[in-house]
Amino acid sequence: MPAASEPERRAVVLLSGGLDSYTAGAIARAEGFGLYALTVAYGQRHRVELEAARRVARALGVVRHVELPLDLAAFGGSVLTGAGDVPRDRAIGEGGIPTTYVPARNTVFLSLALAWAETLGASDIVIGVNAVDYSGYPDCRPEFIRAFESLAALATKAGAGGARFRVLAPLASLSKADIIRRGLALGLDYGLTHSCYDPRPGGRPCGRCDSCVLRAKGFAEAGARDPLVDGA
């Protein structure tokens, strides 16, 4: 559903193609924001994610969608951008920070969103992090988000002029099941999304990585069917 005319309030939304950022974007849209979607193509193994991001951006009716190539693999450090194996059948939340962690990823992504927001005159950045059913990544915690807002106030022309950037993390306190319930209530089609870290040929989810396990648990707890699994 494309926007007929652009709303006055602009927000930059970090859109990965997963269900969290889709839902976060939809919540911001429902609150009246005109959405500017930023997808960072950071050398992730799961490039089908980028195709999902395009589908989701269209479904959200974003004003503009920027896909920004950024070769984080140049630094190494994560199995998501490197050559190691994605862990399977891991107990979520156990064993500390997983090898799928991409160093400082959300810091980099929020910084890029801030650069665009400042250019657009947007005061809001939307990110789909959540700290309940999260995978143990340090840069998904609410205190990280607050620290970024403090930085943004000092980092920018607008901040120097006294304006504040807000980082909206509408999923921060929701469980995966709550996120899915919220999205379904907004009429979202989760069949457009992609979550798997280690997709099979054709982009089918592996069903065994952290991301697949969290997603399946969320749909089960929400009492809903995942169109990616059940509709395949």
Added chain:
Amino acid sequence: MPAASEPERRAVVLLSGGLDSYTAGAIARAEGFGLYALTVAYGQRHRVELEAARRVARALGVVRHVELPLDLAAFGGSVLTGAGDVPRDRAIGEGGIPTTYVPARNTVFLSLALAWAETLGASDIVIGVNAVDYSGYPDCRPEFIRAFESLAALATKAGAGGARFRVLAPLASLSKADIIRRGLALGLDYGLTHSCYDPRPGGRPCGRCDSCVLRAKGFAEAGARDPLVDGA
């Protein structure tokens, strides 16, 4: 002078090819750091800067030099990445934040340096900002640097484990003349560097942009000759 063996303490240094980051890197090297140089090729008009960054990285004997392409021009917003004219003959420090400001640039650069530092196990990031003879950019202020350190502690695996990242800004309280004096005392060859925002054919400095004006003032106050100008 290449490093014979790699020192144990690693620092990521943001290297632009200008005289400030060269001097900041040299100060960190003198303090015993093994340097990992990061140059962001962000679509700047002055691509001769990138060639200067390579010369400077060689002169500093860095362990590794990563040139990371990042198309900040996708967001627009600065004459340094866009099509507008670079201002000339401006009185430095007057007229607020200049049009050469690139939105959130140092936030983006420090975030990328943090990603690499975390991967390397480096605890220090070196940046050549200074707040005395600065051009009015909000993200060169000491309070911005401190806010980034607070963010980094929350943003990373290491931070989650209690470690701290330090952002070294050894030029923060130095005038341009002081920076040049310090660099000359360390034996730096400023003929390797490039400062101009709007270079003439062959990369010669225009002599009239903010950056050229600040540089000329610095050399004059330091009582030194700029090899780029006098040696041409």
